[in-house]
Amino acid sequence: MDEEIRERVEEAAEIDALFNALKHDSDAQVGAIMGPLMGDNPEFREYGDEIAGVVAPVAQRVNDMDAAEKRDRLEELAPGRLEELESDDEEDEHALPDLPNADDYDEVRMRAAPNPNGPWHLGHARMPAVIGTYKERYDGSFIVRFDDTDPETKRPDLAAYDAILEDIDYLGFDPDEVLRASDRLETYYDHARELIEQDGAYTCTCPQEEFSDLKNSGEACPHREKDPEQTREEFEAMIDGEYESGEITLRVKTDITHKNPALRDWVAFRMIDTPHPREEASEYRCWPMLDFQSGIDDHLTGVTHIIRGIDLQDSAKRQQFVYDYFGWDYPEVIHWGHVQVDAYDVSMSTSTIKEKIDAGELDGWEDPRAPTLKSLRRRGIRGEAIVDAMVELGTSTSNVDLSMSAIYANNRELIDDEADRAFFVRDSHAGDDEIGPAVEKPVVGGPDAGQPPVHPNEDRGRRRIPVEDAVLVEAEDVPAEGERVWLKGYGCVRYTGDAFEYTDDDIEVVREGDVEVIHWVPAESAIPTRLRTMEGDVTGHAEPGLADYEPDDMLQFVRVGFVRVDMLPEADDELVAYFAHP
Structure with missing residues (x-):
């Protein structure tokens, strides 16, 4: 990052930090700043890994100010933002807006309605993050309903039901109720029968293209006026599986001349020959379309507020016809x-991820290159970090950008205090073939061990790393012959061309900028280590003390980044760790 970009980042970050701190009457949080900063300044995104390091000290400077100083500084830098802050007297401490008409309901009830066609990718986390946050805010209920009534084109994956519930648990939420739509076919049939009795639906055998032509011209199909009794008989035959796929549908009577053709006499049920993968539902052949099934279930489960994509606005309009027939009130909707x-x-698409796994391009849903919640969990990203970043996006009708650096900043705040420091000397660098393997150099003179701190908090003590006869350092860290480097936690050495010779120089040589600080591991007792990253695997050697850690422990590899210990070595095997973020 050049100096001009750094200055622009610092200026924008200070404005966002001041606004954030004053708005919430609390310290500015790096994670909360990262979202709007990257969203408003897309040119910063290529520097994502470096931005958090620039923002953190800016936030700290802001947090050291009192409220009056913050207000004066914001007025100096961005008077318009201060006016925005002062004009919004009704704004409360919540990142999310109030739910519409929430006080009109005895209990706020919201639902996530996943299609169980695979574990969740990162984009899926937004719905449970926001619903779970609203549940806590209003002391409401969080329903998970698996919309699995399409056994053909969106065929459910049997393992996905539990996988999705595990993803929700990872995010920190416990659903109050879990439903599977494929268990509720008889309920949908009963409501279809009632709709038929009201002359609100009819069976249609028009070929799809023929009906489409009629619909687009605002003309009714010849089956629209058939007697409800005939419709009932034909619908019962559909339930009994007497028709083949594509042969017949049940349509909801709407307004055949409606200005929006998509709302004209839409399909409520169709025939599907492919058996459902769940044994309990495998005998059914007459399946509801999502708009019918979802609309019925939202009412029967008492859903008060629905959040859905703005591209699904027609769903509410279709379902409103059914609600009108039954005399129901439609839930509040947020798009x-x-x-x-x-x-x-990798595309943020479950089907694309699955294709890459099947083709061997990814080695599973937990591959660090996969944009899945399982991958983020294995990398050591806390669910809370994801939830906070998603909530900060709000519920705007506009498309929003989520920078991973915002999640990383949140996670850094959660794990930094507990993550011990350790050395990892790389033999390879993901995506950079020009950097060679680690270099072994004898150490002449000096102590027999280094004692770097366990953590920047000195109260955590120091760890002992034996020097033995030689150390490994990264290839680019070897200085020119005759120059000095500081082996972190050990001391100053001069490179003779063949060895590192201990010099006994004081730490002042580092503070004065004359000597670079590098990390190292003992050549003999270092642990072979594989670090799995989004760019590919990195091999190298970690300090011997890592053998004392356990899987799931979080560490910071000095000068590399935060990692999660995944697998300890057995016999001559390597230790495996997953890279979380810088």
Whole structure:
């Protein structure tokens, strides 16, 4: 990052930090700043890994000010933002807006309605993050309903039901109720029968293209005026499986001349020959379309507020026809835009991820290159960090950008105090073939061990790393012959061309900028280590003390980043760790 970009980042970050701190009457949080900063300044995104390091000291400077100083500084830098702050007297401490008409209901009840076709990718986290946050805010209920009534084109994956519930648990939420739509076919049939009795639906055998032509011209199909009794008989035959796929549908009577053709006499049920993968539902052949099934279930489960994509506005309009027939009140609806996530080369699509796994391009849903919640969990990203970043996006109808750096900043705040420091010397660098393997150099003179701190908090003590006869350092850290480097936690050495010779120089040589600080590991007792990253695997050697840690422990590899210990070595095996973020 050049100096001009750094100055622009610092200026924008200070404004956002001041606004954030004053708005919430609390310290500015790096994670909360990162979202709007990257969203408002897309040119910063290519520097995502470096931005948090620039923002953190800016936030600290802001947090050291009192409220009056913050207000004066914001007025100096961005008077318009101060006016925005002062004009919004009704704004409360919540990042999310109030739910519409929430006080009109005895209990706020919201639902997430996943299609169980695979574990969740990162974009899926927004719905449970927001619903779970509203549940806590209003002391309401969080329903998970698996919308699995399409056993053919969106065929459910049997393992996905539990996988999705595990993802919700990872995010920190416990649903109050879990439903599977494929268990509720008889309920949908009963409501279809009632609709038929009201002459609100009819069976249609028009070929799809023929009906489409009639619908688009505002003309009714010849089956629209058939007697409800005939419709009932034909619908019962559909339930009994007497028709083949594509042969007949049940349509809801709406307004055949409606200005929006998509709302004209839409399909409520169709025939599907492919058996459902769940044994309990495998005998059914007459399946409801999502708009019918979802609309019925939202009413029967008492859903008060629905959040859905702005591209699904027609769903509410279709369902309103059914609600009018039954005399029901439609829930409150919030439409929002899509979330676009940076940093991944893999499409944010369950089907695309599955294709890449099947083709061997990814080695499973937990591959660090996969944009899945399982991958983030294995990398050591806390669910809370994801939830906070998603909530900060709000519920705008516009598409929003989520920078991974915002999640990383949140996670850094959660784990930094507990993550011990350790050395990892790389033999390879993901995506950079020009950097060679680690270099082994004898150490002449000096102590027999280094004692770097366990953590910047000196109260945590120091760890002992034996020097033995030689150390490994990264290839680019070897200085020119005759120059000095500081082996972190050990001391100053001069490179003779063949060895590192201990010099006994004081730490002042580092503070004065004359000597670079590098990390190292003992050549003999270092642990072979594989670090799995989004760019590919990195091999190298970690300090021997890592053998004392356990899987799931979080560490910071000095000068590399935060990692999660995944697998300890057995016999001559390597230790495996997953890279979380810088």
